[in-house]
Amino acid sequence: MLGPKGGMNWKATKAQLPPARAIWVFLTRTRFLLCVALAGVVVLLWRGISTSAQEMQRYYCWGPSKPPMQMTLNEQADWNAHLQTPVIFNHHEPVVVNSTTIKSVDLNPIRSTTKAIANKERILILTPLRDAASYLPKYFDLLSLLSYPHDLIDLAFLVGDSSDDTLAVLAAELDRIQDGKETEAFNSALIVQKDFGAVSGQTVEERHAYAAQAPRRKIMARARNYLLSAALKPEHSWVYWRDADIVDSPEKIIEDFIAHDRDIIVPNVWFHRYRDGVDIEGRFDYNSWIESDKALKLASKLDKDTVIVEGYKEFDTGRTYMALMGNWRENKDEEVKLDGIGGVNIIVKADVHRSGINFPAYAFENQAETEGFAKMAKRAGYEVIGLPNYVVWHMDTEEKPGNNV
Amino acid sequence: MLGPKGGMNWKATKAQLPPARAIWVFLTRTRFLLCVALAGVVVLLWRGISTSAQEMQRYYCWGPSKPPMQMTLNEQADWNAHLQTPVIFNHHEPVVVNSTTIKSVDLNPIRSTTKAIANKERILILTPLRDAASYLPKYFDLLSLLSYPHDLIDLAFLVGDSSDDTLAVLAAELDRIQDGKETEAFNSALIVQKDFGAVSGQTVEERHAYAAQAPRRKIMARARNYLLSAALKPEHSWVYWRDADIVDSPEKIIEDFIAHDRDIIVPNVWFHRYRDGVDIEGRFDYNSWIESDKALKLASKLDKDTVIVEGYKEFDTGRTYMALMGNWRENKDEEVKLDGIGGVNIIVKADVHRSGINFPAYAFENQAETEGFAKMAKRAGYEVIGLPNYVVWHMDTEEKPGNNV
Numbered sequence: 001m002l003g004p005k006g007g008m009n010w011k012a013t014k015a016q017l018p019p020a021r022a023i024w025v026f027l028t029r030t031r032f033l034l035c036v037a038l039a040g041v042v043v044l045l046w047r048g049i050s051t052s053a054q055e056m057q058r059y060y061c062w063g064p065s066k067p068p069m070q071m072t073l074n075e076q077a078d079w080n081a082h083l084q085t086p087v088i089f090n091h092h093e094p095v096v097v098n099s100t101t102i103k104s105v106d107l108n109p110i111r112s113t114t115k116a117i118a119n120k121e122r123i124l125i126l127t128p129l130r131d132a133a134s135y136l137p138k139y140f141d142l143l144s145l146l147s148y149p150h151d152l153i154d155l156a157f158l159v160g161d162s163s164d165d166t167l168a169v170l171a172a173e174l175d176r177i178q179d180g181k182e183t184e185a186f187n188s189a190l191i192v193q194k195d196f197g198a199v200s201g202q203t204v205e206e207r208h209a210y211a212a213q214a215p216r217r218k219i220m221a222r223a224r225n226y227l228l229s230a231a232l233k234p235e236h237s238w239v240y241w242r243d244a245d246i247v248d249s250p251e252k253i254i255e256d257f258i259a260h261d262r263d264i265i266v267p268n269v270w271f272h273r274y275r276d277g278v279d280i281e282g283r284f285d286y287n288s289w290i291e292s293d294k295a296l297k298l299a300s301k302l303d304k305d306t307v308i309v310e311g312y313k314e315f316d317t318g319r320t321y322m323a324l325m326g327n328w329r330e331n332k333d334e335e336v337k338l339d340g341i342g343g344v345n346i347i348v349k350a351d352v353h354r355s356g357i358n359f360p361a362y363a364f365e366n367q368a369e370t371e372g373f374a375k376m377a378k379r380a381g382y383e384v385i386g387l388p389n390y391v392v393w394h395m396d397t398e399e400k401p402g403n404n405v
Numbered sequence: 406m407l408g409p410k411g412g413m414n415w416k417a418t419k420a421q422l423p424p425a426r427a428i429w430v431f432l433t434r435t436r437f438l439l440c441v442a443l444a445g446v447v448v449l450l451w452r453g454i455s456t457s458a459q460e461m462q463r464y465y466c467w468g469p470s471k472p473p474m475q476m477t478l479n480e481q482a483d484w485n486a487h488l489q490t491p492v493i494f495n496h497h498e499p500v501v502v503n504s505t506t507i508k509s510v511d512l513n514p515i516r517s518t519t520k521a522i523a524n525k526e527r528i529l530i531l532t533p534l535r536d537a538a539s540y541l542p543k544y545f546d547l548l549s550l551l552s553y554p555h556d557l558i559d560l561a562f563l564v565g566d567s568s569d570d571t572l573a574v575l576a577a578e579l580d581r582i583q584d585g586k587e588t589e590a591f592n593s594a595l596i597v598q599k600d601f602g603a604v605s606g607q608t609v610e611e612r613h614a615y616a617a618q619a620p621r622r623k624i625m626a627r628a629r630n631y632l633l634s635a636a637l638k639p640e641h642s643w644v645y646w647r648d649a650d651i652v653d654s655p656e657k658i659i660e661d662f663i664a665h666d667r668d669i670i671v672p673n674v675w676f677h678r679y680r681d682g683v684d685i686e687g688r689f690d691y692n693s694w695i696e697s698d699k700a701l702k703l704a705s706k707l708d709k710d711t712v713i714v715e716g717y718k719e720f721d722t723g724r725t726y727m728a729l730m731g732n733w734r735e736n737k738d739e740e741v742k743l744d745g746i747g748g749v750n751i752i753v754k755a756d757v758h759r760s761g762i763n764f765p766a767y768a769f770e771n772q773a774e775t776e777g778f779a780k781m782a783k784r785a786g787y788e789v790i791g792l793p794n795y796v797v798w799h800m801d802t803e804e805k806p807g808n809n810v
Contacts, residue, residue, distance in 0.1 A: 095576045099583040101590065102576070105635060107599040171500040171507075178504040185506065192639070194512040225761035230510060230639050234597070304770075304784070356630035356763040362785035365709075379709070380767035 105234040112237045112349040116258045120152060121237035122187075123254060124350070127244055128158045128223045133169040135244040135395070140173045142246060144183035148254040156190040156231030158223050161197065192230045196222055210314055214307040214368065221359035221369040224343070228353060239353055241346040247272075248393035249345070256390070257347040260335070263382040264352060264374070267390040268326050269344045271397070283323035284394045286310045287342030287371055288386050294318035299366040307368045326388025338386040339378060340371035345392045352382055510639040517642045517754040521663045525557060526642035527592075528659060529755070533563045533628045537649040538574040540800070544649045545578045549588035553659040561595040561636030563628050566602065597635045601627055615719055619712040619773065626764035626774040629748070633758060644758055646751040652677075653798035654750070661795070662752040665740070668787040669757060669779070672795040673731050674749045676802070688728035689799045691715045692747030692776050693791050699723035704771040712773045731793025743791040744783060745776035750797045757787055 026032065071079065097104075113119055125143070129136075146153070155174075159167050170191060178185045196219045224241070232239065240254060249267075250256065257265050269285035287310060295317035299308065308315050322336060357380055360372035367375050374384045431437065476484060502509075518524055530548070534541075551558070560579075564572050575596060583590045601624045629646070637644065645659060654672075655661065662670050674690035692715060700722035704713065713720050727741060762785055765777035772780050779789045 092570075092573070095573045095580070097576050097580050099580055099590075099594075101583050101592070102579050102594045102596070104596040105598070107597060107631060107635070165497075168497070168500045171502050174507050175500070175502050175504055178506050185504075187506065189504075189507045191507070191509040192512060193509070222760045226512060226759045229634070229637055229759045230512070232634055234635050354631045354634045355627045355766050358761040358763070360785075361760050362781070364784075376767070379769075380765075 107234055107354075110234065110237055110350070112258075112351065114259055114261045116237065117149060117152075117255070122235045123148060123153045123238045123240055124231060124233070124236045125153060125155050125240045125242055126158075126224070126227050126231060127156070127242055128160075128220070128227055129162070129166050129170065129244055130160060130223075131162045131164045131166060132244045133162075133164045133166045136166070136169045136173050138247060139244045140177050142249060143242075144177055145251045146254060147251045150184040150186045153186045154188045154190070154231070154233070154236070155186050156192065156227060158192045158194060158227035158230075160193065160195045160223060167191070167193070190231050192227055194223070194226050210309065210312045213309040213312070217307060217309070217369040218361045220343075221361035221372070224359040224369070225361065228358060232350065232353060236350045239348045239350050241343055241348070243344045243394075245395045245397065246344065246392055247395045250390075250392075253345075253392070254347070256332070260333070260385065260387075262335075262385040264341070264346065264348050264377055264384045265387065266322075266338070266341045266344075266346050266385075267387050267392045268322055268328075269342060269394050270323070270328075270391050271394045273396045282396060283321075284397075285323050285342035285344055286321050287340055288322040288338055289317075289319040289340045289371075290322075290336065291339035292318040292320065302366055304366070305363050306366055307363045308366045308371075310371075322386045322388050326391070328389060328391040330389045332387065332390045334387065334389050335385050336388055338384045339374060340367060341374040341384060341386065343370040344394055346370070352377060355380065357382065512639055512759075515639065515642055515755070517663075517756065519664055519666045521642065522554060522557075522660070527640045528553060528558045528643045528645055529636055529638070529641045530558060530560050530645045530647055531563075531629070531632050531636060532561075532647055532649055533565075533625070533632055534567070534571050534575065534649055535565060535628075536567045536569050536571060538567075538569045538571045540649045541571070541574045541578050543652060545582050547651060547654060548647075549582055550656045551659060552656045555589040555591045558591045559593045559595070559636070559638070559641070560591050561597065561632060563597045563599060563632035563635075565598065565600045565628060572596070572598070595636050597632055599628070599631050615714065615717045618714040618717070622712060622714070622774040623766045625748075626766035626777070629764040629774070630766065633763060637755065637758060641755045644753045644755050646748055646753070648749045648799075650800045650802060651749065651797055652800045655795075655797075658750075658797070659752070661737070665738070665790065665792075667740075667790040669746070669751065669753050669782055670790045670792065671727075671743070671746045671749075671751050672792050672797045673727055673733075674747060674799050675728070675733075675796050676799045678801045687801065688726075689802075690728050690747035690749055691726050692745055693727040693743055694722075694724040694745045694776075695727075695741065696744035697723040697725065707771055709771070710768050711771055712768045713771045713776075715776075727791045727793050731796070733794060733796040735794045737792065737795045739792065739794050740790050741793055743789045744779060745772060746779045746789060746791065748775035749799055751775070757782060760785065762787065 066075070111119065112121065116123075127139070132139075143155075157170060159170060174189050174191075177183060178189060228239070238254075238258065253267070257267075266288055268288075271282040271284050273280050273282045289310070295308070295315075298315065298317060302308070308317065310317065310319070319340070322338065325336070326334075357377045358373065359369050360367070360376060362368065364372035365375045365379070377384055471480070516524065517526065521528075532544070537544075548560075562575060564575060579594050579596075582588060583594060633644070643659075643663065658672070662672075671693055673693075676687045676689050678685050678687045694715070700713070700720075703720065703722060707713070713722065715722065715724070724745070727743065730741070731739075762782045763778065764774050765772070765781060767773065769777035770780045770784070782789055
């Protein structure tokens, strides 16, 4: 029995309900059916409106007002970016190097252009020295007049095999020039000390003897290469080789040479000598020359280890010497192509040296040092240019001790 | 009038004096004369004694007990040094350089000897890299095993023309090796970045084509020279060229090679390849050779700008290849003289490079790069030695991308 005890039973309940007929009549009345229909419409409308509103809110905030299935891939990506934590599979996470023992240099941006000053291109001036104490004050006087910005210039010297006070005078002159009082200081200066063992004495006769020439040129070449190796830094765009015994040169020489945009370029080198009060304008540098068939034929017959030295009866080369050409009163920018060059004054694009072109301390195609340098550069495809009318004045050396030659 | 007014005058004074005669008698008395004589003797004696004493004091304190006129020159100098302010005319006063922009290096004490470790000689390990990311972990594993003291070793790399993550992997591996946790850190590491522009593609066929060889070797030579120029410092005694794709080499290789005391020395380079489970011990490096008359005759007919490349039908050189000689089971110290060398593994005395011997990026006696390096070194009088029984194992490259070749 489910009902309360002794209480309601089916019969009693049935007696209390309205008669089934009355309910039927009520449910089928038109007014009731209309109410139901109206309520249904209201509910359906409400549901429709509220769903749209929800969707609009959802999609307007985080993306286009479209359901995901209608979105483009880009829209989906936009939308997802706001809905979930982004996961980026980065196979190129930066490597952070913290060790101070690891350095990096990028040589790719180093250029040698005609807009050197604007591009702040750095210049390295290299000078080998041997028993050159007496020339250094003049050397630094001329150097301090150079118009190329001094803070873009580094100086480097090789001091070797000197019996005089070259090192002390150099240090004193550098200290004077670098204190910035008289002249704008240079960016830096480096002194490299290295003795190679002098081959011969330094008297005029000994220096001029033919037998002494090749060993002397080879030692000079080694000295230049040691200096280059120690001083050339990744930041340099140009290398300017300048001997200590120049007595006069234009202040704008660096800019003038850079403007030519050549791999290797040299001026003409002359000297003043007064006879009866007249300047004979002596020609100094017979190492800058244009190759001749005669010399090539001569070289082909020589042993590969023989070095041809200009100006000796042993070798009649028939070459064309730039020293005998030109005139400083004429167009300074006139160029000639050279096959051998002297070392008094050379401006080189640093990448020529970095590519391995240097001063042979051996017989390179029967030439050594600066002449071998020109031969090597030409073999490697670089241009070697001389300016016959652009004159740098060397001291009138009756072979007094001077450069490391 | 000098006297006081109305006071004393000569007459009054005279009257007060004793009579002249009385004075005379007193002065000529024997007793008085004796007293005077005695006093004179005493004074003279005293003066003599005191002068001697003074002299003695003077000369005993500051010099020999002699008067100046009897001194030797040295004794006078000693004596004068104490008597007066010394004046030294020093024409060699030290030059004190205070500018921080002036640096000095002395290359004279840099030596390359067989007592390298005892002398703390510094070694520079140079590795050119191109698309070498996959080889670097192995490379550094081998490097960290080197028994030469790591604090005497500097590392330098040239990364260029790479399409893979060589730079990133290199940086990560260096950071790992330099933190000093797994292995003893090296003294320093330098990464040089420089692109030369790849000449050819890197497929086996393209790399092997004859026409591509000479330009490839020239670019490789430039890369080596750029790396050398940027990395070689004045303190280095030895330069060790080591390619990235070595898979096995002795831990004592540096010590072993240094013990030979040669200017330039290379091992034999072989590779492991297994056929039917047997190691055929392949021969890798055909760039290490002894020159032949046939090749010299061939070269004399070639244009000076032509580069001979080994292993092509274009050039039948008839040279003797070290790769085909030797056996790693026999005496490792056996030497042969070579005329051309490969670049996988070279140990060079640093002064050879400083003297200007590098990797020709042009036709040097019809050779380029490492073979030209050997030719150049021999021309300059250096010795080039190979160890046919000392084997370094290269990876078995069916010309997969590897070094900057």
